[in-house]
Amino acid sequence: MRYAVGIDLGSTTTKAVVLGEDRRPLGRGITNSRSNYEVACQVALSEALIDARFSLVARELEAFGLEPGAREALRLELERLFRAEQYRSQLAELRRVLDRNCRRLLTKPAALPAALTRILDRMGAEVGDLYAPGARRKSDFFRDLAGSRYLALAEAEARASGVGFDLLAGAFDKAILEVENSAAAAGRFEDHARAAVARLSRPEPLLHAAVDRAAATELVQVGSVGTGYGRQKLPFPEAQVRSEILCHGLGAHALFPGTRTVLDIGGQDTKAIQVDADGIVTSFQMNDRCAAGCGRYLGYIADEMSLGLHELGPLASESTRPVRINSTCTVFAGAELRERLSLGEKREDILAGLHRAIILRAMSLLARSGGVRDQFTFTGGVAKNNAAVAALKALLKENYGELQVNISEDSIYTGALGASLFALRDASGGAA
Amino acid sequence: MSGPAPTPTPEASKDSSQLRQKEMIARHFDRLAAAPETGEKTAYTFVPGNLSELLLSFDVLPVLPEINSLQSAMRGRSADYISLAEKLGHSEDVCTYVKSDIGMLKSGNIGPTGQRLPNPDLLLLSYTGCFTFMKWFELLAQEYQAPVTMLQVPYQADGRITDDMRRYVVDQLRRKVIPTLEQVTGRAYDEDRLRECLALSAQAEDDLVAVLRAARHRPSPIDAYFGAVYYVGPIFSSFRGTRAAVDYYRALREEIEQRMAHGLGPVTPEGEMGAERFRIVVEGPPNWTSFRQFWKMFSDEGAVCVASTYAKVGGMYDLGFRHDPQRPLESLAEYCLGCYTNLSLPTRIDLIVRYLEEYEADGFLINSVKSCNSFSAGQLHILREVEARSGRPGGFIESDLVDPRYFSAANIKNRLESYFQMLQQKSRNPNPVAAS
Amino acid sequence: MSTPPLAELVARAEALYLDYRLGAVREWKRKTGGLAIGYMPIYVPRELLHAQGVLPVGVMGGREDLEIIKGDAYYQSYICHIPRSTIELGLNGSLDPLDGMLFPAICDVIRNLSGMWQSLFPDKLAHYLDLPQDFDPELGGRFYRHDLERLSASLVERGARPLTSEALARSIELYNAERREVRALYELRRTQPWKLPTHELYLFLRAALVLPVEESTELFRQYRQAVLDDPGRKPLDQARVVLTGSFCEQPPLGLIKTLERAGCSIVDDDFVQVLRFIRSDIPVGDDPLGALVHAFLTDAMASPTRYVDRGRKGAELVQRVRACGAEGLLFCAPSFCDPALLDQPMLVKAVEAEGIAWTAFKYAENSGQFQVIREQAGTFADSIKLWSNA
Known part of the structure; x- marks a missing residue:
């Protein structure tokens, strides 16, 4: 399946919108902007592509003739379990990075490795609750979710074990940069989605089939346009950069x-x-x-x-x-x-x-x-x-x-949506 | 408020007229530096409403503080000068030309060529089109012993020059300015000599107008904003009324006509410009601290300025005014009264609309500088009115004359890019991008 | 004449000050059918308007409570506040009773506003009063006189009475009387500042701007009588200061109150300068228009909007500080005010040479918070009291 992508590199967040050739938005992704714009773009895009696969799942379910209500319920259930899987995967990466960094420390409290292990174990045990049906999460970003739990647990750990809280907090601050920038840690759609399907409380053969089909669909990027405050820094050729003014105008027009x-x-x-x-x-x-x-x-x-x-x-x-x-x-x-x-x-x-x-x-x-x-x-x-x-x-x-x-609920994506429309138009031979 | 050739950065491309101008300016500053020894008299005065020919007829050399300030900016000195002036108690809110000048003065008064500027023998306050000029000279009067003489040029509030206005200026020339010049130089007023100078002015003015009007050609062989800073340099500053200026403008005109004949576009400091994509009218002075970078933001996009109001601060020659040896003082008065910043807002709006049409421009840009209320106060009204009347889109950017703290390159580039992309979108018959 | 109680007078002045919509002017027009012409701060020859049956109305911008919705769209952030509020008042209909506006030569912002007014309100008179900077009667004087004649003719075109010498002579006498009352109030502030706090006096100065001169003169007289009769006001331990810089965009009332609460007794100032711009009575003589011109050339305040020759810069300010026995000077200018802020270093030099203590701060007419100024002014007042007691 062919798609065009628009990326809006804002001052606080980077947004990506994936658009199908039918001009319908397929997926959206968002991440914190940071000094490395290239990584921010990659993360936003990979999030948007994951989101796009969810859209494909929904379309498959529709093709199977499911009622809208049932489709939506399945999709939400899949997404909840998927996000839990993704969180586990990122948590594993966090553990690996923390462990590695800890080993590199020349001087450290003897209790540090064990304290880190206990914190990570506790966080692992909490995943089920964090993503329980109906549970409310304060953010969609791994940094925020894991950060708030980690710091709370680190405080308790510092009191109990005598390892300095600052040391524990510093270790997280250092490790999280690497984890949140890792596309590998965020994982692949098919792995998490299949794992999520396996965790369903009762078998859903249609969902299973839909996930298989969505995962098997090849997504081919035919065009990309970057915009936003940081667009000068985007890893895009100049011809693929548009001002955020134009993208916002077109994006708002697309929404309304x-x-x-x-x-x-x-x-x-x-x-x-x-x-x-x-x-x-x-x-x-x-x-x-x-x-x-x-x-x-x-x-x-x-x-x-x-x-x-x-x-x-x-x-x-x-x-x-x-x-x-x-x-x-x-x-x-x-x-x-x-x-x-x-x-x-x-x-x-x-x-x-x-x-x-x-x-x-x-x-x-x-x-x-x-x-x-x-x-x-x-x-x-x-x-x-x-x-x-x-x-x-x-x-x-x-x-x-x-x-x-x-x-619009999705107004934060307005610029990226406009950019994706420009990208699609460029790809289909329309002028810039 | 205008600019002769800025000190060029080493690798900047120059055409032969520019080299010639550089020599003229160097000679002028040599004479200024030597004035304490040669005994030549000097007057500090301003560009708008300057009395070049009258000073020439008395052999008085002009020093132009505005030009010194903009040159300080191009040489990267203005930030230190401004900060020194602010330390001395000048407000951060006021004109940075003034502060740069005061800072330069307090740092040894070293001019753009690295030579020391002479103290003035006369402070000739040509109070034209800018309230700050008056304050500036009150400040300078505290620093020097030289006599001050003021020429108040009434504002064209109702869009025209009345007999009363002309008479007021002529009377001041006759009864105040000329007697002071006689006193300072010890020489009698020589009207024949003044007439000769005025005749030379008119010749140079004809050629300057031909150069500016060349921008009506497609592609335009000149940039009438950035490039025009060089073209207007001699005539706005110390050379109006000289033979050197006549020769310079004749050569410049030939050079530009050649470019036009060959279908060439403007030369920028980066070299020959690429294809002309946008034709723009610009209102407001340029930024001097990042002049070259600012220009490049236009030339990189293929944007050529085909007319600018800034190139008229030293006189509105393109609308037909010429110095007239038959009416020496009257024509000097009309010159002063007619400078761009002395025009009312409605007149300025008319002028920009007229430029958009005559020069077949795609749109207009306003560079609003923090320092200059004479230009800036009301520019948002100009923006709105010109858009409404011309139907062509206006862009608005903000910077300053010589304070680098107010030139945010990323911000300005962002706006310019957005603006040019918008022009491009609009010029193309919109191919509707409907979305579901 | 009997004098109404002080509280009643203050309430009347305050109501006039607070009424953006110029109710008093609307009422005057309804009763007389005459023209009303607004004017921007510092100075216009109100006598001339009055002599032609026109009501001059001072438009000093907005106050802290005027919400600017349209006016900000016309100005960049680095331009002072008064033109925004003036445009706001124009566009929101508050100035509808005015048949025109006069824009005296204050600075380039107000100069350009005259052109914006022409284009925004094409049906109204918008006259730029190009006050001379040359004070030679044969040069600046002649030019100014012609400008006044031109103004007078434009008023006639709009239905005003033609100007006569007799009427102008009468008007000059009336304004002389008003100037005398204003001088008397300031004299009282000099001798017994506790009798009339500046924040109260200020209300009367502002109120006068919308009243016919006969009424404003009487209001000033009644106010002075009332404060003299009031036994309740007792001397305060405050530092005597002169305030300068607030001649165009007017300070918010809250700022004046803040300064007084911080221990400053403002014994002289340049608020609502039009009322005191001509310093003494104008002798009428045979040629009243000539007298009006002559007074502007020779007897005007050394406002920073006027060209002041070398050697005289700051002299008047020093003299004012001395004359009212002030112990310090407040430079209190609006942000981005070119005349005030460009002048300030020269004035500072002049007062420092005389050993006068000073401090400086800036405001906008809509400033809402004065914490920093309160501390600064308080410290200043304390320090000069300390010095004068030492």
Whole structure:
């Protein structure tokens, strides 16, 4: 099967979208961006290809005539068990790397090897619970999942065995880089999928057959396009690199064909894009040098309040009397926050004001780019923040009247999706 | 605010006109360096609204602080100069030309050729199109003993030059500037000599206009933004009204006409440019700290600047103005009044729209510099209005004149690439990429 | 005349200050049917407008509570705040009662705003008042006079009365009276600063911008009478300071309060400069227009927007500090304000030569937090009190 891939190398995450020749997205992958962009691309792509095989499984099940509900249930079950297998495989790699690094240490506490072994054993024993049906996981990244368990266990181990916690934590920090960058550790689809099928509580011959067929399908890459903040660093020939503006425009158009105006608020920048009926960009504006009003600003605020980034929106939504905040200067964010708190203002009211301030910056950018036209599509990490969305909708209505506001669950993949569409078009002989 | 030949980096490609210009400038700085010994008089003054011919008629040598600042930037010195000025109490918020100049002054006043600049015998404040000029000379007046004379040039707020404006400038020339020059030089005003200089100016101006208008040809033989910095150098700075400038512009014109006849594009510091892919009009001054890198971001994409407003800060010759020996002071007044930064926002919008049409440009770019409010305040309005009126897409990038802290290469390249790719997408009859 | 209670006067001034939508101007227009013309800070010859039956209305930007939605779309981050709020007010309809705007030659930002106004509000008068930087009556004076005649003619075109010498003479006298009241208030601040805190005086200065001169003069008079009559206000132990740099974009009220709470008694300042720009009474004489021009050339404040010859730079500031017995100087300029910030090193040099203590900080009209300034001003006030007590 032939596919095209789009890769969006963002400042915080790298995304890949695999597109079939029928222009339907087959798979998506995401990973933390890191200094080695080439590895980030590989990891994102291999994740997307695994995801693509799941899509193929679903298509096979459909071909077998299964009801949609049953198909979805099987797919979810397969994926749960698959991820558990993948986690085990990565855990084994983590054990190997930790062990190797430990042996290389010239001086070390005598108890260290045994302490590491105990931690890894415990983590291995927990996999079943971590991936139990209905269990909720805080992240899809191995680094986050394994990291939080490892550090918790290391703390207990440090108390019990007297091995320094810093030493244990340092060992993990060093090892995880290698593990998360290893495609081998992430494993091959057919191995994990077959193992997952074997673990099913009762035999599912159709799923078995579907997995076999999906695994046997040859996936042939016919085109690739890279985009995003780090695109200059992408291991792509220049002709296969597109600006994230074009990719975002086209991606938003693909998600919502009625899109005319796109707002993307990402970690490092904010973009306001106008597109025509074909998703072609007609004008755009990006935030100026200063990072005020970007997702990063919320990151500072979250740090300052010792909250998780995802907790800001819900807290702000509890506000009844939003505070007026004029400065979205990242440098002053901390000072402003502390002063407001010292004046006795409530955290939720301050947060609501901050969210509105960020959206006000975005409104300026939209106005600069040519205003807002129906339909309006909001993408980027901040589109997941309900308080930001609420502030945006209110301001849009005040300034531009009623219009349709689109927000996709998958908005983080918008740029990669656009890139994959360009890749497919390039591959099919269309011009760049 | 303009630029003569920047000190070239060793491997930069140059054509013969550029070499000739380099020699002219070297000779000028030699004379300046020798002035304390030769007794030649010097005046510090500005590019927009400069009174070159009048100074020439008194044999006074001009020193142009803006040019010194931009040269400091091209030689990689401006960062230190600016930081010195900020240490001395100058705000980080204000014009970096001023701070670079003050820093240079406080570091021994070594000019672009490595020679020491003479102290001024006159501070000739030509207050044209830029409020900061006035403050700049208030600052310089604190450093030197030389007399200060100011020429206030009224702003063309309503898009035209009135009799009152012209008269105000002429009266100031007659009653203030000329008597001060007479006093400084000990010589009488010689109107015949001034007329001769003005006649030479007009000749050079004809040839400059022919060069700038060559960009209407496809492919354009010149880059009318980056390349034009060199072309306007002599006429914007110390050479307007000289025989040397007449010869230079005659030779330059021939060189450009040759290129046009052979269907050649512009020469960039990297050599001959590849095929012309985009024709762009540019508004705003260039960045000087990364001038060559900035230019390369255009030339690598096949983008040629076919017209720019920056090349008009020292005079709007392409719209027909010529210095006129028959009306010496009146024509100097009209020259000052007509410089680009002295035009109202609506006039600037009209001009850019006109350039887009006349030069058949694909779009326009605004380089918004932090330092220069005269240019920058209102550029977002210009962007919107020009887009609406011309139907051609505008791009917006931000940098600074001479402060390297405000040139973020990755950021600017990102925007430029996005912009050029957008132009390309739009120029192609969109082949709809529908998605499911 | 009886004087209303102080609280009532303050409430009236505050209401006028807070009313973005210029209710008082709308009301005046409804009653008189006259033209109202807005003007940007520092200086315009209000006398001329008044003499033609036009209400001059000071537009000093926004305040901390004006939410900027449209205005930011017109300006880069490195440009000061006042043009954003002015455009916001224009686009949100607050300035609808104004038939035009005057843009005095403050700096390039305001100069360019005049052109934006022409293009955004083509039906309104937008006049760039190109104030002369040459103060010779035959040069700058003549040019300025012609510009005023041109302005006067444009007002007539829009329905204002033609300018007559008699009317202008009367108007000059009225504004002389207002200037006298303002000078008296500042004199009171000099002698008994506790009687009228600056954050309160400031409300009256701002309120005057939207009132006819007859009313603003009376408001100032009543206010002065009321504070003199008020027995409740007692001297405070504060450092006497002069504040400079806030002549265009005005500081938020919170900033003034912060400085006072930090122990600074602001005995002179350059807020709402238009009210004091001409320093003394303008003698009317036979040629009132000539007198108006002459006053601008020879009797204006040494604002950083004006060209000041070598040797005189900073002299007026030093003299002001001395005249009001101040112990220190606050350079309090808006961020990105070219006139204030380019001037500052020269002023610093002049005051340092006189041994005057100073400190500097920046604000924007919508600044919401003053923690750093409070600490800085507090330390400054403490240190100069320490010195003066030593």
